[in-house]
Amino acid sequence: MIDLNELREELAEYAVPKREGGRSVREERIIAGFEEIQRFVEGHGRTPQHGEDKDIFERLYAVRLDRLRAMDECRALLAPLDHQGLLSGAEIAQADSVESMDDEELLAELEGAAGPSDITELRHVRSRAEIRAAEEIANRERCEDFDRFQPLFQQAESELKSGIRQTRPFGRDASVTTGNFFILGGQLVYVAEMGDVFRTPNGEPDARLRVIYSNGTESNLLLRSLQRALYKDQAGRRLTDPNAGPLFSETWEEDDIASGTIYVLRSLSSHPFVAEHRELIHKIGVTGGKVESRIANAAHDATYLLAEVEVVASYKLAGVNRTKLEGIFHRIFAPAQLDLTIQDRFGHPVRPREWFLAPLHVIDEAVRRILDGSISDVVYDPKTARLVG
Incomplete structure (x- = not known):
C-alpha cells in the first residue's frame, strides 16, 4: 500500500x-x-x-x-x-x-x-520533441541587475517608435551577437553576453548567451536555440541598428523635407519646477514649415506644457529625414528627459516627452555633430553636462 x-x-x-x-x-x-x-x-x-x-x-x-x-x-x-x-x-x-x-x-x-505551467497543472505526458523545445528556452530567472538594462529597453522602444530602428523578419539575417535586440513571443529580447564559441556534434558553431527579457527576467539559452525560436516564431523580428541608414540622402522618402528648421524652445510656464530650471529645460523639434505656426497654439497644447514658449535657437536644414533626426535628438538626450506630469485641458494627466534638462550650448554641439557626422554613439551625460562617447 x-x-x-x-x-x-x-x-x-x-x-x-x-x-x-x-x-x-x-x-x-x-x-x-x-x-x-x-x-x-x-x-x-x-x-x-x-x-x-x-x-x-x-x-x-x-x-x-x-x-x-x-x-x-x-x-x-x-x-x-x-x-x-x-x-x-x-x-x-x-x-x-x-x-x-x-x-x-x-x-x-x-x-x-x-x-x-506549474507541475500541479500537468495535463499529459509531453513528447520528447516538446521536452527538447522547452529545454532550448532554458530556465528563466529574475534578472537581479535589470536596472542596468531597463534604460536600454526604453531607448530601443523609443528608437523603434521614432523610426531610428526598424523591425525586420528574422531569417534574412540570422546572425546573433552581443548588443542585438529581437522580438520573440511578443517580447523585447536583448543579447547581453556571449560565451566562448564551441562546435556542436554536427560541427555547427554555438555559444552560451545571457539573454535579458523586457519583463525583467533572463535566461542562459544557447545561440542556436535562440535562432531556432526566432525562426519558429512567425512574428519573430530583429531590430535594426540605430545607425543603419543615412540621415541625409539624395533619394526622397515620405518623411523627408526639402528644407526646414531644427528649433529649440524654452517654456514660459509658471509651473514651480519649470520656473526654477527654466534656463535648462528645452524642447527640441524639427519642422518643415514655419516655427511660428508650429507654436502658435502652445498655451492650449499639453505638448508645450500648456504655456507660451520662446524660440531660443533654430538651425536651417535641407534634404533630411525628419523622423530619424528627431529620433537622434531623443536618443542623445534621453538620460535628461524631463519627468513631469501635467493636467491637460480636460483634467487628464499628460507627460510630455520632448522636453530635456540640457543646456543650450550642448544642444548646439549636438546639432554640429549631426551635421558633420560625428554623432554616432554619443549620448548626453547629465552629471557632467557634456556629450560623451
Missing part, C-alpha cells in the same frame, strides 16, 4: 522552487509582466489599448492585461500590487475569449506574463 506522506515527500523535490519572500519563479514572472503594464500607465496616463494604430508594445501590454484580468489566480496574486486599479472592475467576460483560443495562441499571448 502506498504511503501518501512518503509519496508527497518524494514529489516535493520536483515542485516549482520558491524564491525569497515565498514566491515561485512563475509568480515573479507574472508580477514582472504586470509591472511593465503599470509603468506604461504611469508614463501615458491611461491603460494600454488595442488597435492597429497603436504601437507594438502598447498592443502587447493590452493583450497581457486582458489575460491577467481573465485569470483568477493572476488577479489574486496581483491585487495587493494593483494601486492603479487596473484589475478592479475588469470585465471577467474576457475569459470567454481566452477559452476560445487554442493552446499555442494562448501561450503566445501570455508569454512573459504567466510563464510555464
